[in-house]
Amino acid sequence: MAATILFAALALPSLAGAATPARIVYGSLVRRGPVTELRFIVQGRAPRLALSAHGTELWIDLAGTRVDIPPRPFFGRESAPVAMVRAMNRGAMGSRIVVEVSGRTDYAIARLPHEILLRLAPAGEVANLAAPILLRTSNQGVATPGNAAPLVRASRPVARASPIGSRPAAEMSSADPAFVRPPEPELSRAPLADNPLVMIDPGHGGYDPGTHSASGTDEKTLALEIARRVKSALEARGVRAELTRTGDYFVSLPQRTRLANQAGAKLFVSIHLNSSPDTATSGLEVFYLNNTTDRATIRLARMENQGVANGYGPVTDAGLNYILADLRQSYKATESAALARMIDAEAVADLDEHLGIKVHALGARKGPFYVLVGANMPAVLVECGFLTNPAEAARLASARYQQILADGIAGAIVHFLSADAAVGNL
Numbered sequence: 001m002a003a004t005i006l007f008a009a010l011a012l013p014s015l016a017g018a019a020t021p022a023r024i025v026y027g028s029l030v031r032r033g034p035v036t037e038l039r040f041i042v043q044g045r046a047p048r049l050a051l052s053a054h055g056t057e058l059w060i061d062l063a064g065t066r067v068d069i070p071p072r073p074f075f076g077r078e079s080a081p082v083a084m085v086r087a088m089n090r091g092a093m094g095s096r097i098v099v100e101v102s103g104r105t106d107y108a109i110a111r112l113p114h115e116i117l118l119r120l121a122p123a124g125e126v127a128n129l130a131a132p133i134l135l136r137t138s139n140q141g142v143a144t145p146g147n148a149a150p151l152v153r154a155s156r157p158v159a160r161a162s163p164i165g166s167r168p169a170a171e172m173s174s175a176d177p178a179f180v181r182p183p184e185p186e187l188s189r190a191p192l193a194d195n196p197l198v199m200i201d202p203g204h205g206g207y208d209p210g211t212h213s214a215s216g217t218d219e220k221t222l223a224l225e226i227a228r229r230v231k232s233a234l235e236a237r238g239v240r241a242e243l244t245r246t247g248d249y250f251v252s253l254p255q256r257t258r259l260a261n262q263a264g265a266k267l268f269v270s271i272h273l274n275s276s277p278d279t280a281t282s283g284l285e286v287f288y289l290n291n292t293t294d295r296a297t298i299r300l301a302r303m304e305n306q307g308v309a310n311g312y313g314p315v316t317d318a319g320l321n322y323i324l325a326d327l328r329q330s331y332k333a334t335e336s337a338a339l340a341r342m343i344d345a346e347a348v349a350d351l352d353e354h355l356g357i358k359v360h361a362l363g364a365r366k367g368p369f370y371v372l373v374g375a376n377m378p379a380v381l382v383e384c385g386f387l388t389n390p391a392e393a394a395r396l397a398s399a400r401y402q403q404i405l406a407d408g409i410a411g412a413i414v415h416f417l418s419a420d421a422a423v424g425n426l
């Protein structure tokens with residue numbers, strides 16, 4: 001007994017030394033038009049974010065971290081959509097920041113090396129709310145494969161100037177006089193703990209060409225080109241990736257998720273090109289599996305579902321509804337929706353940033369797509385753009401556009417896997 005106590009007494013100081021907690025020492029709240037931006041500066045390395053939504057509250061749980069800011073750090077300065085911010089220490093549980101909102105609110109959050117950054121806006125008011133912080137957390141100087149021009153990814157700092165009409169910054173500092181505000185280096189990416197595999201699925205193939213552009217380029221060809229680039233872009237970021245098809249041959253839809261399940265993939269990302277009766281329609285949309293009443297989506301899903309051929313029997317809407325009802329319990333809907341939002345936001349932000357054009361972010365949407373049925377992991381279908389829009393079809397065929405798009409998709413996947421950025425709504 002005495003020996004045990006002695007051992008504990010000797011061991012404790014070194015254990016405590018090894019687990020010196022990170023500290024949140026500074027917070028700021030800045031209004032920029034409809035956007036409220038919250039920043040929390042961390043002394044020590046910022047912890048991973050564990051997010052959860054509770055009604056009108058977003059809880060940000062920070063393991064191994066203390067808050068050294070007041071319990072109501074922005075007391076009296078909060079304004080819609082932010083109703084209240086609370087910071088609390090939870091002993092061995094670390095700490096928690098609670099952001100309470102009023103009304104439907106979109107948010108984007110990122111973990112930088114020494115900072116947690118959160119942007120909030122009334123739902124639907126700010127297109128691509130996440131863009132500034134997703135671009136800041138992307139890797140620099142990623143090697144690019146093939147004949148694409150290498151991209152130097154400029155970090156675009158969030159504008160410092162407050163636009164006219166915005167409120168002045170409400171800031172508070174740590175009482176610690178030794179605290180020096182840290183610089184803002186890019187996030188140096190530690191290898192992901194469990195060496196995850198991502199299965200990339202180039203749509204169609206062989207006798208199933210998918211849709212096509214007016215100039216005659218098939219969806220199956222562009223989907224494979226983009227998928228190959230996504231695979232390389234993931235590998236350049238240290239993430240393993242495989243393709244469900246590597247050439248121009250037919251793979252049935254059930255076989256695609258079966259390959260992902262058998263390989264133990266952590267994510268399934270299917271790559272497609274869109275079509276619309278309206279040749280002016282353009283943009284990028286990302287689907288996750290569910291029923292929908294949206295007629296354009298139902299029409300699109302009918303076209304994409306033609307490659308079933310075997311495995312689930314005849315392709316009928318009734319049959320698909322049955323499968324969806326059956327699978328709703330096991331499909332990772334919440335994670336899939338989060339991944340879809342990340343890909344849509346980051347890919348479009350990258351394209352806008354590098355090409356100086358406005359690509360429509362059509363959003364993360366529900367759709368009854370067979371190819372996502374049966375996936376044991378979060379699974380999404382990326383419609384990269386509309387081949388029926390001549391201008392977008394020409395862009396999608398260019399190596400540079402494909403590469404930026406692939407880098408954006410890969411960046412979003414890495415953010416999702418490393419849990420250092422998230423977008424969502426309350």
Ligand SMILES: [Zn+2]
Pocket residue numbers: 203204210211219272273304
């Ligand atoms: Zn397709």
